Amino acid sequence: MAKLDESLLCDLPPFCLLERAQIREILEAAVSRRYEAGTSIFEEGAQADRFFLLLDGYLRVVRTTPGGDQIIVLHISPGQLFGIAPALQRETYPAASVAAVESLALSWPVRLWPEFTAKYPGFATESYKTVGQRLGQIQETLTEMATQAVEKRVACALLRMVNQSGRKTEAGIEIAFPITRQNISDMTGTTLHTVSRLLSAWQKAGIVESTRKHVTVTDPHALVLLSELDP
DNA sequence: TCATTAAGTATGC
DNA sequence: GCATACTTAATGA
Numbered sequence: 001m002a003k004l005d006e007s008l009l010c011d012l013p014p015f016c017l018l019e020r021a022q023i024r025e026i027l028e029a030a031v032s033r034r035y036e037a038g039t040s041i042f043e044e045g046a047q048a049d050r051f052f053l054l055l056d057g058y059l060r061v062v063r064t065t066p067g068g069d070q071i072i073v074l075h076i077s078p079g080q081l082f083g084i085a086p087a088l089q090r091e092t093y094p095a096a097s098v099a100a101v102e103s104l105a106l107s108w109p110v111r112l113w114p115e116f117t118a119k120y121p122g123f124a125t126e127s128y129k130t131v132g133q134r135l136g137q138i139q140e141t142l143t144e145m146a147t148q149a150v151e152k153r154v155a156c157a158l159l160r161m162v163n164q165s166g167r168k169t170e171a172g173i174e175i176a177f178p179i180t181r182q183n184i185s186d187m188t189g190t191t192l193h194t195v196s197r198l199l200s201a202w203q204k205a206g207i208v209e210s211t212r213k214h215v216t217v218t219d220p221h222a223l224v225l226l227s228e229l230d231p
Numbered sequence: 232t233c234a235t236t237a238a239g240t241a242t243g244c
Numbered sequence: 245g246c247a248t249a250c251t252t253a254a255t256g257a
Contacts, residue, residue, distance in 0.1 A: 150233065180249065191234060196251060212242065212249055234257085241250070 004032060004106075008055060012079045013129075017122035026120070030106040035099040037178075041083065044096040048085035050107040054078055057103025058165065058177035062186075063095045072187040073138060075100070075177065077165050080130065086113040087131050100177045145189050153188040154198050155227035158208070162217050171209055172218035180213055 006023045009015040015023055032055070035041055041052065044064060059076040073095055076082045082105075085093050108116070117124035137160070144153055158175075166173040181192040181199065188195070199215070202208045207223055209216045217223055 181251095182249080192250080193235080193252090194233065196249095200251070210250095232257100234255105236255080237253090239250105239252080242248080244245105244247090 004030070009053075012053075014053075014081060014123045014126040015120070018120055022120060026108075026116075027106075029108055029112060031108075032104065032106050035103045035105065037099055037101050037103075039099050041097040041099065041105065042093050044094070045092050048083065048091055048093050048110060050083065050109055051081065051086060051113060052083040052097075052105045052107045053081050055104045055106060057105075058100040059103060060098045060100050060183070061095045062098055070186050071189075072183060074134060075161065075164060077176075081127055083107070084127055084131065086110045087127050100179075141187075150188065150190045150194055151198060152227050154184060154190070154195060155223050157184060157187045158215065158217060159220070159223055159227055161215075162220065166217070169216060172216045173220060174214070174216040178213035179215055 004027045006020055006027065009023050009026065010018070010020070015026070018026075030053075031050075035057070041059065042048075042050075044062070054076050056078050058078075059082065061073045061076060061082070063071045063073050065071060076097070082097055083093060085091070088094070117127070141156075141160075144156055148156070161175045161179070162173050165176040167176050168174075181195040184195045185192045199208060199210050202223075203210060205222070207217070207219045207226075209218055
């Protein structure tokens with residue numbers, strides 16, 4: 001296993017309360033692995049034998065509907081736990097995780113989960129907090145999908161990505177991972193054509209700028225307006 | 232209002 | 245130069 005530094009973990013919420021020695025223990029037990037863009041870390045429905053922490057890169061969490069459509073449930077950013085089926089009392093992963101870019105993740109066998117939650121202060125509360133946050137986010141998108149018009153759904157999806165992974169550039173705030181129109185349509189339950197038309201229109205209106213696999217929001221406020229009002 | 236079909240242009244390995 | 249990403253128009257539910 002590659003050498004890992006304690007400083008990798010000591011600033012992350014699940015570990016920030018811990019002593020250096022404890023972080024050392026955790027790292028000793030971890031396996032670190034690199035994933036190429038497009039590779040899946042685990043498949044939907046697979047035996048949940050490990051849980052993970054993303055160190056670098058971005059992941060898409062993908063579910064497949066009975067009809068065979070791919071739905072992008074959410075994205076994972078560096079520093080976040082994922083594949084934490086044990087926290088949900090599950091033995092299988094509820095969704096697949098796919099690397100959107102080359103990514104680096106740590107993982108531990110699930111049998112260590114009880115030990116982690118019992119032994120390390122802050123780990124349990126933090127991990128359950130992220131579970132709660134994700135459930136909330138998923139539920140929000142779900143009701144949004146059922147009730148809101150397509151334009152609002154796409155606007156909301158862009159805003160969520162910007163909030164989670166936006167980085168500032170001269171032009172505005174850019175989504176930090178590669179994102180295609182197809183991807184956005186997979187998040188919003190529409191078609192890539194509709195997404196393409198919306199992005200073109202918004203680009204003309206000066207709200208976004210986009211090149212292939214790349215979106216920058218130049219006028220977040222206008223996007224917020226689109227996502228909220230206008231009945 | 233939006234999906235679908237279809238037919239095109241651009242881009243990048 | 246081929247596959248992939250993206251655009252645009254037309255049609256119809």
